Structures are given as structure tokens and as C-alpha cells.
Amino acid sequence: MTGLIDVHAHFVTDPYVRQAIAACHVHPDGMDRWPTWSVEAHLELMDRHGIQTAVLSMSSPGVHFGDDAAARRLAREVNEHAARLAADHPERFGFFASLPLPDVDGALTEIAYAVDDLGADGVVLMTNTGGTYLGDRRWEPVFAELDRRRTVVFLHPTSPVCWEQSALGRPRPMVEYIFDTARTVTDLVMSGVFVRHPDLPVIVPHCGGALPVLADRVNEFMTQFLGTQEAGRTSDAVAQLRRLHYDIAGPAFPRQVPALLELADLDRLLFGSDYCWTPPSVADSHIAAVDAVTPPVDGVTWRSLTTANARRLFPRLSR
Template sequence: MSSGLIDVHAHLLPDFYVQQATAAGHTHPDGMGGWPTWSVQTHLDLMDRNGIDTAMLSMSSPGVHLGDDNAARLLARRVNEYTAELTRDHPGRFGNFVSLPLPDVDGSLEEIAFAFDELDADGVALLTHTHDVYLGDQRLDPVFAELDRRRAVVFLHPTSPVCWEQSALGRPRPMVEYIFDTARTVTDLVMAGVLTRHPNMQVIVPHGGGAVPVLADRINEFMRLFLPSEKSPSLDAVQQLQGLYYDMAGTAFPRQVPALLELVGPDRVLFGSDYCWTPPPLADAHIAAIDAAESPVEGSTWRSLTTANAKRLFPGTGR
């Protein structure tokens, strides 16, 4: 199997984090049966088995803010230092999307400075919302201004929406609620003008964009109807969405990626495994489906295409 894949959607789950999140009440995170098992070695085994050179590690839901600002700052720092240590111990194999203690803006600005200046972070991971604060909220603008100044890669990841107790109907939230919360926060970023005010960020949307590809024209139409012209961003909704990157984590084929390619060009698509929240047998099957699918670019494979796209975002990544 040819190697070279760069996995932009890969999760670590250190024991100290699981213990702290469980103590905060997350025994069944986002309605799942429990916490998956994860270790550095099993992650490397999955990578080697599937020809993944580099995995950009991030924390998934419920993130590092478990209810207390000070505790969130401490947990973010511990997670980010731990991940940076992994990248040093395994050169070329891991990257670091750092966690921020949002919605604590001051703590997040402090962590951004530490992460990029001291840990050589590859980017930041932001949940679709933290404690009901979605990403278009104007209170977060200082954070986006700093990420824009640093030309940061911003990896989005869903969490349970604010209304999950009613909307999830008792089912695990990653099934569909993650998909709609991704669309919700991306729409918020677009409508609030965050992406046009801060154009130097490189934003990665997970899971093939969630519901965004099929909603793009609808969002565009409503933006024209309901945003006064003086408040309308310089780019329309479709143009903004076409400037983002999208990963292939989850069941990308046979329907998700073809829908995505109706919105963006193939130069905007990245590979993602979603391990360890996607169990190894499923991750293996998803990667096999990607390998079996025809690339939209003649003379390339999905492996070579997504790797080339990732290397534009992360020059020097990969072995």
C-alpha cells in the first residue's frame, strides 16, 4: 500500500483526561456507550496498517472546559503539553492541534501565545460551541483576530448541540446531531462575517462539511434576504464556504464526498480517520472505501490528492 496520507482528523485520549472528564459527569460522552480505548502504540499501529504518515492530533468533545474557567486553563495546558511531547517523541508521525479553554477569552489568548510560541503548534481545534457560545459570537472575536494574525489553521469539531436533550431523541449525538451542529456553527461564522474579517485563517470543517454542502445555496439565499447590505460580508455565503477546507472523516462514500464536490473543488478536500472515536475496524473500512473510490482528478488517487492538499497547509509534514 502506498504511504503518504496525512490525517487531519485524529484524536488522542490520554488517561488523565478521561479521568477528569468522567469525574465531571461525562460517563457516556455525547450519548455514546463509554470512552474508547486509546494508546500511542495502537494509534501508530493503525497508521502503519493504513499507510498514514502523520496524524494531526486533537481533543474531541466534550473538550477541556468542563465547567470551571481555571480548571479548563489547567487542563488545556496539560493536554497541549502532553501532545507536544508526543510530537517530539515520534518525529514526523504526529502533529498538534491545541485545545483552548473557550469560552474563556483571556485564557484562550494566553494559551494561543503559549501554544504557538513555546509548543510549535500546528493549529488549534475549536468545538462548534462551548457552553452555548457558538463561533460567530462577537465575544470570541479577539480570539479569531489573534488566530488570523498568526495565520493559524483552525480545525472545527462538533459537540452536542445546546438542545440535545430534546433534539437527539435519546440517540447518540454523533450520529446526526454532530452533523447539524457543524452546519450551525459554520453558518454562524458565515453570517457573522467572522471568515471575511479574518481571512488569513485556514479553516478545516469536519465530516465532509456535515450538512453544509446541501444547505449552501439555502444559506446564501437567506443571507441575501435577511442581512442588510451594509452588514453583509464582502463575500457571499457560497464564496465563503468555497474558501474552507473539508475533511473526509466518517462515511465519506458513496454519498458524502460527491455532495461536497458540488460545493468545493478537490483541492479543498483532506483525509481524516476520526480514530480513536471511530473504532479500528470501521476506520480501516472507511480508508478502504476511499482507496476504492475514483479520484476526481485524472492521474491522482484520493491518497495523493488529499496529501498534496494537506502539505500546502502543513509544509514539511510527512516522512
């Protein structure tokens, strides 16, 4: 079997969890508890499923809990921890660096340090920061710098600010994550971020969330109803969405990947386990489903296909 490259894999540290709990994230995004994580347990899962490399990232709620200086320190702490993991296991782990948004200056400083000094494989951005979505003009310096560096951007959903009403008392990863992903990518499309930065490599998680079934609707509103008031009007939504990359973390089969393939080409799909937020037994079933389905082209498996795609996106992993 081809060794998988897992672009959607998480880690947590005890100091990070303590700071998050102190900031009232006792039940992160409505989940019962924080997951446990260790190098040994992660490598065991990887070995069991033939995962060669996992690109680690911090999940929601990110590193900013209200104080810019504290967020800068926490981002630096978790990024240096991830860099040590990658240095200790160079063929097994990479990482996406966390940024202390909404602190733009702090984020620009951390991009330079994480990429130039720590060797980060990219950055992770939450879908919103305090209710401000990624198409907002205040983040343009961040996207301009990431574009200049051709740094891979991995999007990760988080709770919307209205979750107390919209989640209906249920864990936000179940439904809110899926729609917050669609919300922020739609904002990026309609605000013209992908037009201004057409070569910026972006990974959308969880089979694109709700985007595959909303893409035509978004495109129709952008081209037929909104006129020139949206910067993204210069390029239709579907064309912009086709340029993005999509991981297939979560229950990708039997329904989500077929829907995604109506929007994205096969060379844009990447494997993701979502471990450690997805428990091992659930990750086992998701990976078994990936292995049980044959892609709609001859001579490849989802393993070989997504791994080849990942190696093109991350040249370091091909060396």
C-alpha cells in the same frame, strides 16, 4: 501508496477522562463509553493503512467543564502531552492545541504558548461553547489572534445545549454533530468572521456536515431576505464556504464526498480517520472506501490528492 496525512485524529489520556467523568461526561455525547488510546495502537493502525502523519486533537467535550482555572490547567496538560508525543515521534504525530474557551484571556495565553513554545500545528475549536456559537462577537479577539498568526483552525462538533430534545435519545455524533457543524459555520459566515479574516485557514470536519446541501439556502437567505443586518452580507455564503478546507472523516463515500464536491474544490479536501473515536474496524472500512474510489481528475488518487493538499496547508509536514 502515498503516505496519508490524517488531519482528523484523536487521542485521550487517563487523567483527562477522569476529569471529564467527574464533570458528568460519563457517556460522552451519548456514546456508551470512552475510547481507549495508546501510541502503540495508533501507530499500528497508521502503519496498516499507510498513514505517515496524524495531527492529533482532543475531541468533544473539550477541556472546559465549568471552571476557568481548571480549564486552563487541563488545556495546558493535554497540550503538553500532545507536544511530547509529537517530539517523541516527529514524523508521525502533530497536534492541534485545545483552548479553554469560553475563557478568552486563557485562550489567548494558550495560543501563544502552544504555537510558540510547543510547536502546535494549529488549534481545535468546538462548534459551540455552552450554547454560544463561533460567530459570537465575544470570540473576535481569539479569531483576530489566530488570523494574525495564520494559525490553522480545526473545527470539531460537540453536542448542542438542546440535545436532550433534539437527539431523540440517540448518540449525538450520529446526527447532532453534523448539524452543529453546519450551525456554527453558518454563524461564522453570517456574522462576517470569514469576511474580517479572509486568510484564516479553517478545516471543517466530516465532509462539511450538512453544509453542502444547505449552502445555497443559507446564501439565499443572507442575500435576499436578511438585507444588511448580517455582517457577512458583504460576501455571499457560497464564496466564503469555498475558501474553507474540508476533511473527509467518516462514511465519506458513496454519498458525502460527491455532495461536498458540489461546494468545495478538490484542492480543499483533506483526509481524516477520526480514530480513536472511530473504532479500528470502522476506520478500516472508511479507508478502504477512500482507496476504492477514483477522484474525478486523471492521474491522482484520494491519497495523493489529500496528502498534497495537507502539505500545502502544513508546510512543516513537507520538510
